[in-house]
Amino acid sequence: ELYLKYLKRQREAQYRGITIDRALTQADYIELGGVMRSLTQRADQEYQALVKENPAYEQVIRHVMLRMVALTGGELARRRVLLSELEYPPQKNGLVKEVIERFTNARLLVKGEDTDGNPYVEPAHDALVRGWEKLRHWVQQEKNLELQRRLTPSALEWNNQQQAKFLWNANPYLDVLNQEVLKSPDNNWLNQVEAEFVLRSVKRRRRNTQRNWGIALGVMLGLSGLTILSLIAQREALIGQVRASQEASEANLPSNKLQALVDSLRAAKSLQQPLLLLFKPKNQLQNQVRATLLQAVHGIRESNRLEEHTSRVMSLVFSPNGERIAATSGDSTVKVWNRNGILEANSKQRGIVFTTQEGKFLTWSVSSENTDNIEIRRLDGTLLQTLKDANFRPPNIMPHLFVKSVVFSPDENRIAVAHADGKVQLWKPDGTLIRTLKGHSDSVNSVVFSPNGEMIASASSDKTVKLWKPDGTLIRTLQGHNRGLLKVAFSPDSNTLASASFDNTVKLWKPDGTLIRTLEGHNDGVYSVAFSPNGEMIASASWDTTVKLWKMDGSLERTLYGHRSYVTSLAFSPDSNTLASASKDSTVKLWKLDNTKEGIIKAHRDTVNSVAFSPNGAMIASAGRDKTIKLWKPDGTLIRTLKGHSDSVNSVVFSPNGEMIASASSDKTIKLWKPDGTLIRTLKGHSDSVDSVVFSPNGEMIASAGSAIIKLWKPDGSFIRNLEGFDSYIVYAFSLEKFATYIVFSPDSQMIASAGRGQGLLQQLDGTPVTTLPAYGYGVKSVAFSPDGQMIALGSSEPKLSLLKPDGTFVRDLQGHDDDVNSVAFSPDGQMIASASRDGTVKLWERNGALLSTLKGYTDHERIVVHFSPDGNSLVWTSRNGKVILWNLNLDDLLVRGCNWVRDYLENNPNVDESDRHLCDNVNK
Numbered sequence: 001e002l003y004l005k006y007l008k009r010q011r012e013a014q015y016r017g018i019t020i021d022r023a024l025t026q027a028d029y030i031e032l033g034g035v036m037r038s039l040t041q042r043a044d045q046e047y048q049a050l051v052k053e054n055p056a057y058e059q060v061i062r063h064v065m066l067r068m069v070a071l072t073g074g075e076l077a078r079r080r081v082l083l084s085e086l087e088y089p090p091q092k093n094g095l096v097k098e099v100i101e102r103f104t105n106a107r108l109l110v111k112g113e114d115t116d117g118n119p120y121v122e123p124a125h126d127a128l129v130r131g132w133e134k135l136r137h138w139v140q141q142e143k144n145l146e147l148q149r150r151l152t153p154s155a156l157e158w159n160n161q162q163q164a165k166f167l168w169n170a171n172p173y174l175d176v177l178n179q180e181v182l183k184s185p186d187n188n189w190l191n192q193v194e195a196e197f198v199l200r201s202v203k204r205r206r207r208n209t210q211r212n213w214g215i216a217l218g219v220m221l222g223l224s225g226l227t228i229l230s231l232i233a234q235r236e237a238l239i240g241q242v243r244a245s246q247e248a249s250e251a252n253l254p255s256n257k258l259q260a261l262v263d264s265l266r267a268a269k270s271l272q273q274p275l276l277l278l279f280k281p282k283n284q285l286q287n288q289v290r291a292t293l294l295q296a297v298h299g300i301r302e303s304n305r306l307e308e309h310t311s312r313v314m315s316l317v318f319s320p321n322g323e324r325i326a327a328t329s330g331d332s333t334v335k336v337w338n339r340n341g342i343l344e345a346n347s348k349q350r351g352i353v354f355t356t357q358e359g360k361f362l363t364w365s366v367s368s369e370n371t372d373n374i375e376i377r378r379l380d381g382t383l384l385q386t387l388k389d390a391n392f393r394p395p396n397i398m399p400h401l402f403v404k405s406v407v408f409s410p411d412e413n414r415i416a417v418a419h420a421d422g423k424v425q426l427w428k429p430d431g432t433l434i435r436t437l438k439g440h441s442d443s444v445n446s447v448v449f450s451p452n453g454e455m456i457a458s459a460s461s462d463k464t465v466k467l468w469k470p471d472g473t474l475i476r477t478l479q480g481h482n483r484g485l486l487k488v489a490f491s492p493d494s495n496t497l498a499s500a501s502f503d504n505t506v507k508l509w510k511p512d513g514t515l516i517r518t519l520e521g522h523n524d525g526v527y528s529v530a531f532s533p534n535g536e537m538i539a540s541a542s543w544d545t546t547v548k549l550w551k552m553d554g555s556l557e558r559t560l561y562g563h564r565s566y567v568t569s570l571a572f573s574p575d576s577n578t579l580a581s582a583s584k585d586s587t588v589k590l591w592k593l594d595n596t597k598e599g600i601i602k603a604h605r606d607t608v609n610s611v612a613f614s615p616n617g618a619m620i621a622s623a624g625r626d627k628t629i630k631l632w633k634p635d636g637t638l639i640r641t642l643k644g645h646s647d648s649v650n651s652v653v654f655s656p657n658g659e660m661i662a663s664a665s666s667d668k669t670i671k672l673w674k675p676d677g678t679l680i681r682t683l684k685g686h687s688d689s690v691d692s693v694v695f696s697p698n699g700e701m702i703a704s705a706g707s708a709i710i711k712l713w714k715p716d717g718s719f720i721r722n723l724e725g726f727d728s729y730i731v732y733a734f735s736l737e738k739f740a741t742y743i744v745f746s747p748d749s750q751m752i753a754s755a756g757r758g759q760g761l762l763q764q765l766d767g768t769p770v771t772t773l774p775a776y777g778y779g780v781k782s783v784a785f786s787p788d789g790q791m792i793a794l795g796s797s798e799p800k801l802s803l804l805k806p807d808g809t810f811v812r813d814l815q816g817h818d819d820d821v822n823s824v825a826f827s828p829d830g831q832m833i834a835s836a837s838r839d840g841t842v843k844l845w846e847r848n849g850a851l852l853s854t855l856k857g858y859t860d861h862e863r864i865v866v867h868f869s870p871d872g873n874s875l876v877w878t879s880r881n882g883k884v885i886l887w888n889l890n891l892d893d894l895l896v897r898g899c900n901w902v903r904d905y906l907e908n909n910p911n912v913d914e915s916d917r918h919l920c921d922n923v924n925k
Contacts, residue, residue, distance in 0.1 A: 005695045027597055033627035036131035039108065043132050046106050050099065060095045062138050063189040067148070068109075068123050075132050076139065078123035079295045083116075085152060086121070087192045089255040090546060094523040097544075102254045111475075114734040147176065148189065154916040155197035155753065168201040178202050192255070192564065199251055206244045207915070210237060231275065239281050242270045242289060249292050255561055258305060258905065262912075263295040265898050265919050268293050268891060273369045274322070279299070279318060283831060284846060291844050291853030293894045296886060297901070298599075298855065302562055303578070304341045306588040309333065313582035315569045317355050322574040326361045326379075327588050334363055334379060339578075341590075341908040347379040374403060374417060387417065387427050409449045414470070416456060418444035424458050426472070435472045438463070446487045450494040455511060457497055459488035465499050467511060481505070487528045492535045496552075500526035505916045506540045508554070517554040522546065528569050532576040537593070539579055541567035546580050549593070560591055590899075599637045601884040604628065610865055612649045615658040617870045619675065622884050623649035625796070629663050631675065634874065645669070660715065664693035670704050672717070681717045692742050696749040701765070703752055705743045710754060712765065723752065723767050742782050746806070748788040755780035760794065762806065771808035782823045787830040791847070795821030801835045812849050823865045828872045836864035836877055844875075899923040 038680045050057035064086065070079035088096050100121055103109040103726040110124045123129050139145065158166035177190075177198045188640070190198060212695050249263035267289045270276070280286065283409045311330035318325055324344065326336045336345035349363050364376050374387040405418040414434065415427040422440035424447050427433055443463035445553055449456055455475065462485035467475040483502035496516065496537045502525035508516040524543035531538055537557065538550040541850075543566040549557040565584035573578055579591045604624030619639065620632045629642040640851050647666035654661055660680065661673040670683040670693050688707035695702055701720070702713040711722040742755040751770060760773030760780035773780055773794055782795035791811065794802040800815040801821050819838035826833055832852070833845045842864070844852040855875075866877040873890040888894065899920035906917055 002706045008463040028870055036127040037725075039128045039134045042106055043103075043108055043128060044081065044134065046102055046108065047134065050102060054095070056095060059100065059303060061099055064096060064099050065135050066138055066142055066145060066189065068121075069129055069145070070133070076126075076136070078129045080114075080120050080122040083121060084193075084620070085156075085191060087564075089192055089195065090544075091557075092253060093192075094544065097523060099805065142189075144176065151177065151194055151197070155194045158197050158200075160195045162563070164473075167197065167204050168491070172591060174198070174201055174205065195251075198502065199248060202249055206240075210241055231279075235275050235279055235336045238270055238273050238276055239285065242267050242281065242285060245270065246289050246292055247284075249296060253292075253295065253299065256301045257296065257300050257562065258902065260299050260918070261902055262906070262916055263292075264289070264293040265902070266916060267893065268895050268898075269919055271891070284848075284850065286371075287832060287846060288850055290889060290891050290894070293891070293898060294887065295853045295855060295904055296892050297898045298579075300901055301560055301591045301593070302589050303363065303592045303901060304590040305909055306335075306341060306343075306590070307586065307909065307911055308335055308346070309586045309588075311586055312584040312768060313568060313586060316571050316580050316582045316588055317361070318571050318573050318580065319355055319361070320574060322578075324361075325571075325580055325588065325590075326355070327569075327582055328363065329586070334361070336361060336379070337588075340904045345379055347381070349379070349381060364403075368681045374406060376406075385429060385431050387415065387431055387433070390794050392888055396651060403413075404443060404445045405447045407448055409470075410451055413516075414449075416447045416449065418447040418458060420444070422460065422462070424456070426470075433806075437466075437468055437472050437474075439466055439474055441478075442484065445485060448488055448490060450490045450495040450511075451492055451557075451815075453495070455490075457488045457490065459485035459499055461485065463501075465497065465509070467497075475511075478507075478509050478513055478515075480507055480515055480518075481606075483525070486526065489529050491531045494535055496531075498529045498531065498538055500529040500540060502526075506538070506550075508538075517611055519548075519550050519554055519556075521548055521556055521559075524566070527567060530572055531569040531918055532572045532579075532593075533574055535578040537572075537576065538895070539570050539572065539581075540744050541581060543567075545583075547579070547591070549579075560589075563587070564588055584650075584665070593634070599886045599888070601632055601886065602882060603630055603632070603884045604882040607880045608882060608883055608884055609649060610653075611867060611876050611878050611884055612653050613869050613874075613876070615656060615870055617874075620876060620886070621654065622878070622883065623652035623663055626880070626882075627650075627665075629661070629673070631677075632884070634869075636833050636886075642673055643677075644671055644679055644682075647689075650690065651694075653694055655695045655715070657696055662693045662695065662702055662840055664690035664704055664706070666690070670702070670713075672715070678682045683713055683717055683719075685711055685719060694743055694745060696745045697747055698749040700749065701745075702744065703743050705754060710743060721752075721765060721767070744783055746785050751806070753783045753785065753792060755783040755794070756908055762792070762808075772805070773804065773808070774810075784824045784826055784833075786826045786847070787828060791826075791830075792825065793824040793833055793835075795824045795835060795837075799839070801833070801843075803849070814843075814845050814849050814851070816843055816851055816854070823877070825867050828870060829866045832868075834866045834868065834871075834875060836866040838864075842866055842877055843873070895923055 047061055050061065067081050067085065068079050070077040081789050086096055087093065091806065100109065104111060107124055107127060109121050111121050113119050113703050159708055170704060245263050245267035249260045249267060252260035252263060266465065270288065271289055279484065281815050309329040309331055313327050313329045316325060316327035323339055324336055326334060328334045332348060334347040334349050335343060337343050355361050362377050364374050364378055375383055376385045377383050403417060404420060407416050415429060417425045417427065422441040422442055422444055424437040424444055425433060426435050440458065440460040440462050444460045446459040446460050447456065458466050463481045463484055465478040465485060465488055469475060481499065481501040481503050485499050485501045487500040488497060497511065499507050504522045504525060506519040506526055506529050510516060519540065521542065522542040522544050526540050526542050528532060528541040529538065536552060540548045545563045545566055547560040547567055551557055563583040563585055567581050567583045569582040570579065577592065577594045580594055581589050604626045608626040609623050609625060611620060615619055620634060625648040627645045627647060627649060629649055631639040633639060643711040645665040645667050649663050649665050651664040652661065661675060663671050665756045666689040668686045668688060668690060670690055672680040674680060679687065686706050690704050692705045693702065702715060704711045712720040712723065714720060744753050751762055751764055754760055760783055762770040762773060764770060773783065780794050780796050784793045792804045792806060797820045799817040799819055801813040805811060815840050817837040821835050823836040824833060833847065836842045840856055842855040845850060862878065864877050868875055873884055874888055876884060876886045878884055906912055906919060
C-alpha cells in the first residue's frame with residue numbers, strides 16, 4: 001500500500017510540475033518493512049519467470065540492476081540510469097529492453113525524463129535496492145562496480161566528442177576491463193558505447209606501445225647495428241601486432257563486422273612481413289588469423305559507410321542508374337556520394353530528397369511557419385516550383401512535421417503530398433492543386449504511387465492503409481495493424497503492398513485487401529520498408545537498430561546489425577545488389593546483398609546427402625535425394641550428372657587414384673562409375689538402404705554400410721565378407737527411426753571404424769573388434785581418423801566433439817555446439833578439425849581443442865556433411881536445401897577477397913585510421 005501511495009504521490013507531483021523529496025518520512029520508515037517484502041517478493045517472481053523463459057536473462061537482469069545501484073557512504077541507494085546507458089550490442093539489447101518493460105510493468109522500476117528531456121529509468125523505491133537479497137548478493141560479488149561508475153562517464157564523453165584524446169591510454173584499469181570484463185563469456189556488463197570505448201582504448205594503447213617500441217628499436221639499431229637480439233625483439237613486436245589485430249577482429253565480429261574485417265586484414269598483412277615469413281610464428285596464431293579472416297570475409301555484409309552527416313539522416317535515394325546516392329539530414333544538408341563513397345555534392349538545404357526519371361536529385365521542404373507551401377528545389381538551391389496551399393496548418397504542429405511525404409507519380413505528371421492532418425493532396429508539377437483525398441482520421445505518414453500508376457496508397461497513424469484511384473476515389477481500406485503505420489510500399493509488379501507499423505511488424509497485402517502474411521521479428525516499431533527492384537526481397541528497418549531482409553514467402557533471409565540507433569530509411573540500388581540504410585546515428589551504410597552467392601553451388605533439387613573432392617582437388621562430387629550424382633568444378637561449373645539410381649543417393653566418394661567414383665543409395669545398391677559418367681558396375685547384396693560407401697586409402701577395398709551390416713568388396717565388384725557387431729537402429733517412443741551409418745578406414749587401411757546407434761566400433765578387416773567407441777546420447781553419428789592415424793574424432797547426438805586414441809583412450813571433448821554433431825573431418829595436415837552440427841554452424845578447431853572459428857549463415861539446421869579439400873585450402877559442406885557450400889581457406893585468397901570488399905571504404909571514408917588506409921595497396925584485385 002505504501003508503495004502505491006508513493007507512486008501516486010510521485011505522479012501527482014509530476015502533474016503539478018514540482019519535485020518531491022525522495023527521502024523517507026518517519027511514517028514511511030515504520031511501514032517500510034511491508035514495502036520491502038512486497039517489492040522484493042515481486043522482484044523474485046519477475047526474475048524467476050524471466051529466467052525460466054530464457055536462462056540468458058539471469059545475467060541480463062544482473063547487469064541491468066547493478067547499474068541502478070548507487071554506492072553512497074557505504075549504503076546502497078537507487079541510481080537513475082539514462083536509457084542511452086542501457087543500449088547494448090544487438091544480441092543482448094532485445095533482452096535488456098524486455099527486462100526493463102517487465103520490471104516497469106511490475107512497478108519495480110519507473111520511467112521519466114530529466115530536465116534536458118533525456119528518458120531514464122530507476123528503481124521505484126530505495127527499499128528494492130536495499131532489501132532485495134539477490135541484488136545485494138550481486139553487489140557483493142561484482143568487484144568492478146566502482147570501475148563501472150568511472151568508465152561510464154568517460155565512455156559517454158568520448159562518444160559525444162568522437163576524439164581519440166578522450167580514450168584511455170595509461171589508465172591502469174584498462175587491462176582489467178579488457179581481460180576480466182570484455183573477454184568474459186559470463187560477466188561482460190559493458191554496454192554498446194563502453195565496449196567500443198574499451199576496444200578503441202586498447203587499440204590506441206597498443207599502437208602507442210608499438211610506436212614507442214619502434215622508436216626504441218630504431219635507436220638501438222642505430223647504436224649497435226642489426227643484432228640477433230634486435231631481430232628477436234622485432235619479431236615479437238610483429239607477433240604482438242598480429243595478435244592484437246586478431247583479437248580486435250574477434251571482439252568486433254558480433255556488432256561491427258566492417259571494422260572486424262579491417263582488423264583481420266591488418267593481422268593477415270602483418271603475417272606477411274618478411275621477418276615473419278622467414279621466422280614464422282606458431283601454427284596456432286596463423287590458424288587463428290586465417291580462421292578469423294575467413295569468418296570476417298564470409299560474414300560481412302556492410303561494404304561501405306558514408307559518415308559525413310552530423311545529425312540524423314532522414315531519407316536517402318539512389319539515382320536511376322545506381323551510380324550516386326543522395327541523403328538528407330537534420331544537419332540541414334543534402335549530400336551526394338558516388339557508389340565508391342566519394343562525396344560529390346554538399347548542398348545546404350533542408351528537406352527530403354527524391355529523384356526524377358532523368359536522375360536529377362530534388363528536395364522538398366515547407367517554405368515558412370505560417371503556410372503549408374511546399375518548395376521543390378534543385379540541389380544548388382534553384383526554386384523549381386511552389387505548391388501553394390490555402391489551408392493553414394494547425395498552430396501546434398511545426399511546419400517540418402506537418403508535411404510527411406512528397407512523391408512523384410511514375411509518369412511524373414502528378415505529385416502526392418501526405419499531411420499530418422490526415423489528408424493527401426494531389427498536385428500537378430506546375431503547382432496546380434488537383435484534389436484532396438480525405439478519409440484518414442490521423443496523420444498520413446507515407447504516400448506512394450503503384451509502379452503501374454493505377455493506385456495510390458497512404459499509410460496513417462490511424463492504423464490503416466487506404467488505396468485510392470488517381471481520380472481520388474477510395475478503393476478500400478486495409479486494416480490489421482494494432483498501432484500506427486509509418487511506411488507503405490508497392491512491389492515492382494504493383495501486386496503486393498507492404499505496410500510498416502509501430503506494432504513491430506510488416507504486413508503484406510494484395511491490392512484487393514487480402515492479407516497475405518505478417519512479417520514478425522523486430523523488437524521495436526518498424527520505421528521503413530522497401531521492395532527490391534527485382535521483386536525478390538523485402539527490407540525492413542526498425543527502431544531496434546536492425547535491418548531485416550525477407551524473402552517474398554515471408555521467411556527471414558538475414559538480419560543486418562551495425563547501426564547504433566534506429567534506422568530511418570532504406571533504398572535498394574536499381575540492380576538489387578546493394579541496400580542503403582540511413583539512421584539516427586548520422587550514418588548511411590551500404591550493404592552488399594550478393595556476397596552469399598560466392599562459394600555456393602545450387603547442386604540439387606532436394607537435400608544434398610554427401611559431397612567429396614577428387615584426389616587432385618579438380619572435381620567435386622555431390623549426391624542428392626533427387627537420385628543423382630553431380631560432378632562440378634570448384635568454381636561451380638557443372639561438368640555432368642550421373643543418373644542410374646532409383647532412389648536417394650546417400651553417399652559418394654572418389655577412389656584414391658581418382659579413376660573411379662562409388663555411390664551408395666536407398667535403392668539398396670552401390671554403383672561404380674568412371675569420372676566421364678560411364679557406369680562400370682552395380683554392387684548388390686544389401687537388403688535395405690545403403691547409407692555409406694568408402695574406398696580404403698590403398699585403393700584395394702570398398703566398404704559399404706547399412707542396415708546394421710558392413711560389406712567389404714574389391715574394386716572389381718567381388719564380394720569379400722560381411723562385418724557385423726553393431727546396430728544402426730534406435731527405438732523412439734512412437735517410431736522406429738534409422739541412424740545413417742557412417743564408416744571410415746584407418747589411414748593404413750588395416751582397420752575400419754563405424755558409427756551408428758549406440759557405441760561405435762573399431763575393428764580389423766577380418767571382423768576382429770579392436771575397441772568400442774563410446775556412445776553419447778542416442779549414438780555416434782560421425783567418425784574420422786586423423787591423417788597420422790593417432791586420433792579419432794567422434795560426432796554424436798550430443799552437442800560436442802570427442803577425441804580418442806585408436807585404443808579407445810579418451811583425449812578430450814570439444815564443447816561449443818548447441819545440437820547434434822553430424823559430421824567431422826580432419827584437415828590433410830591433421831592440424832585442424834571441422835565439425836558440422838544441427839545447430840546450423842560449422843566449427844573449426846585446432847587439434848589441441850582450441851576453437852578457431854564458427855561459420856554460420858548458410859546452413860539449415862539439418863544433417864550437414866563437411867570435408868576438406870586435398871590441399872587443405874578449401875572447406876565444403878552440404879545442405880538440405882540442395883546447395884553445396886565451398887569456402888576458400890587460403891590466406892592469400894582471403895586477403896584478396898577481403899580487400900576487394902573494403903577497398904572503397906579504406907580509400908574514401910574520412911574516418912578510417914591513416915595507418916589502415918593503405919592496407920590493400922599491394923593486394924591485387
